[in-house]
Amino acid sequence: MSFVQRVRAQADRYGHERSYTFVEDRRGEFGETRMTFAELDARARSMGAWLTGRRMTDQTALLLYPAGLEFLGTFLGCLYSRVIAVPSPLPQTDPRALERAEGIIKDADVRMVLTDSANQGMLTRWLRDVGLDGAVECVATDTLCPPGPDAWTMPEIGPDTLAYMQYTSGSTSEPRGVMLTHANLLHNEEEIWRAIGSPEEGVGVGWLPHYHDMGLIGMLLQPIYAGGDLYFASPIAFVMRPALWMEMIGRYRAGYTVAPNFAYEWCATRVTDGQAAGLDLSSLRFALNGAEPVRPGTLRAMAARFGAAGFEEKAWAPAYGMAEATLVITATPLGHGPLVRRFDPGALERHRAVPAEDGVELVGCGRPISMTVRVVDPDTREVRPDGRVAEIWVRGGSVARGYWQRAEASRDAFDGYAADGDGPFLRTGDLGFLLDGELYVTGRIKDVVIVNGRNLYPQDLEEAARQVHPSLGAAAAFGVEAGGEHVVLVQEVREQRLAGAGAGEVARAIQAALGRAFGLPSMSVVLVERGGVGKTTSGKIQRSRTRDLLLGGSLPVVHAELTAALAALAVPGPEAAGPAAHAVTETAAHAVTETATPEAAVTTRAAVTEGA
Template sequence: MPKHQDFVSLVRENIGAHGDDRSFTFISEERLGKYKENVLGFAELDRKARALASRLQARGLQDRAVLLLYPEGLEFLAAFLGCLYARVIAVPAPLPDLDAGRFGRTRRIIEDADITLILTDTAHRTTIDFWLEAAGLQRRVQALDTQTAGATDPVAWTPPEFGPDTLAFLQYTSGSTSDPKGVMVTHGNLLCNGEEIERRIEGTADTVGVGWVPHYHDMGLVGQVLQPLYLGCRYVFTSPITFIKRPVLWLELITRYRGTVTVAPNFGYELALRRVTDRQLDGLDLSSLRVVKNGAEPVRAATLERMTERFAPVGFRPGMWMPCYGMAETTLLVTAAPLGTGPVVRDFDADALSLDKAVPAPDGDGGARRRLVSCGRPVTLDVAIVDPGTRARLPEEQVGEIWVRGGSVARGYWENPAASRATFGAHTSDGEGPYLRTGDLGFLAADGELFVTGRIKDLIIVNGRNIHAHDIEEAAGEAHPAALTGAAFTLDISVEGEVGEHVVIVQEISTRAAGGTPLDELASLIKAEVARAFELPALSVVLAGRGAVRRTTSGKTQRRQTRDAFLRGEITALAGDLAAGLPGDLELLSGPEKSP
């Protein structure tokens, strides 16, 4: 029998063992280029959490969902842990931003989770009250400032009963392909996934995590915030905004605090590559790192190679890389490379992959090839590759949908039994299950390595071939240094009465990096490169400025939303063959999609 049946008892044991010798350190930007170290020891965090928990218990909120709207920092930690202590279901979410259109998402979460209380800090209480009033929710939902809500004796906290099936929090999905849904993560899920991460990174109380991924994202919450509580180790972090403003700070924190583990999606490493200067390399020392996780969709070989080469002079080693794969529905981790082995990168025949078969690319330059990075091997979870149509389990080296089952798989979606059955209750054609259907496509190699090739909903089918949108986007991004993020999608278009799918790329560009290249010429260059690589007969490229491509709060490309924004005329085209709308010989047959 496991030593602990719930996450709270494990955390409190670590707090008792280490006290304030272990801590969370938040680096805030006080003014331009000036940073402040804010430290919260484990014992003090425990006192704050118990005080808030007793306040929540007095409100009778056990097993009720409470929304947490905080900026990055230490106050969120106390609020989240206070909810766990009170057996209140924490719902972390990004602070709403009316300009970015995120308040609509926040309202959907409030409605979906039946929220009656929002926890926040002093700086945002007034603004949230204003938003609630503007939305007509002020009578139903209250906002509580946990910094100034009145002192409560931590001793007044009465530990409720917990078990592995007790619901810990709702992790709302990013909404990269649909509206967000609340994933129900239990104490048992946290314990199982915490053990998986501990085993793969060989984590101990001496581990030092350094990061910046936001706390409302599964990678940030489970992989960065909760794992130190599981291990009883130190964690140093800053906000995503501070990182984006000055990416070298991430590496400076690793240097200063001798970080051993860090994690980021692919774009974080790309940003560091673009923005960290040769002069800023002076004084950096990354040799303390043991684990550098890349949990992007997909992990890009070029990024790993360039990052290793660029930062080798300051101690970066290829064996630090730990490509991994996971999602909110599995609490976090599903697969990861073994510690110290570095990435496994292989070339596959692109034509065979388009027919769902993983065949090694031939030696030499013959034939189109696609480089893939393995996301490692499954931890103790059962990972199956399944034909999404027939539900037959597929053999090695064949592409299908990735299905997962095991202790880390969450209970389902909050108050959504139909979606829960469809996603979490899948059975193979021979009756094996239940499995979680991830919606991701990939294959298992003969040696057990998992290669993720894309998402089912992002497949572009041209002349019977399966092409993944992110492959098109990657090819467009490599066509010219000015190309930044792109979003590829299809439009149903009639050409002289013949209906077909027309591939469109909305490509963000840096006009500075374009130099003297005319934008029309740049668009034609990108189009020619992508058309050549994928033999696409019907292709258009639209150049746009930064921000044109829609993204989730965690930075994932939202292709459907970008498509709809383009069709509604919300994207200002700088150049391209659709910059002025559809040519006269093309007729659009489908308009913007409405969110369900």
């Protein structure tokens, strides 16, 4: 069976009874654009016929759309015509996004860019500027006059047919095209459907970008797979007014939603008292939380902020996954609520998970639904027992075919065999452990900082730093080799929110807080302007890229407190930093006494490692 057959069967079954509705926030009023399953199928057949007529079968097409229904109809049209769709962010004028899109076009052998009429002119000019206009055609699908739906003939499509490519976001490496088949799609949608309780009907609400795996698989495609309705808005609308998301849940009586941790935190802190007073979240039964570290504080903050509006703690569903496994690998089933446990931090540094009443809080990522999950020593390939931290390996129907035109990288990632010969497994590159059937994720192998034989997870350092002062935002912690491994934290700061504190005072406070919480006698703190910390298109921290920018003197430095060993390697640019940025301290012991509480050092690492 193919995903196209599933969509067509659902369209036949539900016709105009089920639908997708794109919601626009018009100064507090909702504007709605609706497309039923039957209309969506007709649109996909028309687009499929048009693409087939353009001889695009088995060719790649880059989909660059704003949020809305046009993307969904075109994406399904690609599936219907056996065109390999490549969803990607609409680059507009961001140089990094334009560079990424150009790289994808070249890497994926893209023949056609599909977009809407509002962006066709800009993209056509850009293709001309980079010398790709002769090789790549740019088409606005919303102004086409495609053949009627009856002109479509289903091509030969099987479970192993390549459906689309999801380009990874490149948080630790260059973006790679993950090849997903129709069987992968069907298997992962079934996993999600089972996690949310296998409903025969239901309503979902969301706003996630359609070019990310969580937005595409978890939000957009799940309704038509399961047979439910979806109401969704644009990411920009959510960021501008986060109450919109909560209001949509109440208005449409949504039973489930999916989002990364930061989105829930954004709502807990940005929704006003007046807005919260008018909410009704009592219909929500399943709130998937993933794509980045899930923080216990966020879980508690949401419950405290919206408990009066009907938000229940049992609705939380932390999950883990990645693009290489389509999306979900493990999930917390409907009604179970989050599993939060405390573990000895010293033992975790030695890759052992030892429960401790006053230890670090970790949020469980749920359990495998039908996938096989092993925790394997990446060096010896020995399967580790419960409570031992090592690399997470995965096997099952959701695991992708491999990376597009990257045979060696595909073998490294997708052909993992344990010492006993069991395999092949997908090697996720993530560290974690299993305990009583629950998976806990502790970080990325490439991101772990090893100091004096201790394994420090950057997420913990970053979260602890963020609590020191309200002016602080995103951070990137990493190690730099300078006669030994040295810990560096690059921390974004909003200078207008320093409230009288000096930048140097705040930097030293961070040193002191992290020094005490993690036993670090020496570390460097670099404060940078907002946006100075490298992030992927999905918002994940690019630690290695930030490290390179620091060493290259390209960060917008506000102030730096550097150890003597680092000062010779990482001297901030004087134009961005100014003379005060070159202060050097030998140890954090000389820092000021303004610190975070010990609890600020606690963070959890449950995450859907979103690939796009």
